[in-house]
Amino acid sequence: MTSAQQPHAQQGRSDEREQDxxxxxxxxxxxxxxxxxxxxxxxxxxxxxxxxxxxxxxxxxxxxxxxxxxxxxxxxxxxxxxxxxxxxxxxxxxxxxxxxxxxxLLGIGTFGEGLTLDECMAQAQGQQEERMCASQHVDEYRARFGDPGTG
Structure with missing residues (x-):
């Protein structure tokens, strides 16, 4: 049992273009x-x-x-x-x-929308969500806790 050999010109050539x-x-x-x-x-x-x-x-x-x-x-x-x-x-x-x-990262997510500052802070699970609450209630947060930038 002999298998037919492919012509020599087509054995090594799979595509005309090289791989990358x-x-x-x-x-x-x-x-x-x-x-x-x-x-x-x-x-x-x-x-x-x-x-x-x-x-x-x-x-x-x-x-x-x-x-x-x-x-x-x-x-x-x-x-x-x-x-x-x-x-x-x-x-x-x-x-x-x-x-x-x-x-x-910027604290501008939708967490806490429609909640008061107290409700938002109670539901916050971490600093990122606390920052979102503070950014949504800036005036109330500053009145209660002071300006965080001057601390």
């Missing part, structure tokens, strides 16, 4: 995970940790995707489709992660 050295695969994987993590955090409240993960993975994927896309742009033998796709998905993950994380 793994940058496209890494960028696409990072972008998929960043976008998925960010969208999961956006759909379920209380998942701020996933917002941070989406932000970090999105930033790393953005850099890797940019480098892979630039290499493909300057070398016509490279395929940059996966790098570009990873770049775009990483950008989505980065934006969604920032959309989740930044309001909490």
């Amino acid at each position: 050295g793994g940058l496209g695969t890494a960028a696409l994987a990072l972008g998929l995970v960043a976008a998925g993590t960010g969208l999961t955090a956006a759909l379920w409240s209380g998942m701020d940790g996933l917002g941070w993960a989406a932000l970090a993975l999105g930033l790393i994927g953005l850099v890797v995707g940019f480098i892979g896309s630039r290499r493909a742009f300057h070398d016509p033998q490279r395929s940059g489709g996966m790098s570009l796709g990873g770049f775009v998905l990483s950008l989505v993950g980065l934006v969604v992660g920032a959309w989740i994380v930044v309001p909490g």
Whole structure:
């Protein structure tokens, strides 16, 4: 039993374009995970940790995707489709992660809306939520506790 040999010219050739050295695969994987993590955090409240993960993975994927896309742009033998796709998905993950994380950092979230200062502070679970209460009731907070900037 002999197996038919492929012609020598077609044995080593899988595609006319070179692969991108793994940058496209890494960028696409990072972008998929960043976008998925960010969208999961956006759909379920209380998942701020996933917002941070989406932000970090999105930033790393953005850099890797940019480098892979630039290499493909300057070398016509490279395929940059996966790098570009990873770049775009990483950008989505980065934006969604920032959309989740930044309001909490600035104390401008929606926690405590429609509550009095006492009710808001009683429900606050941590400094971040206490800052949100203070920012929503600035005048009352300053009258009771003084100006936090002069302390």
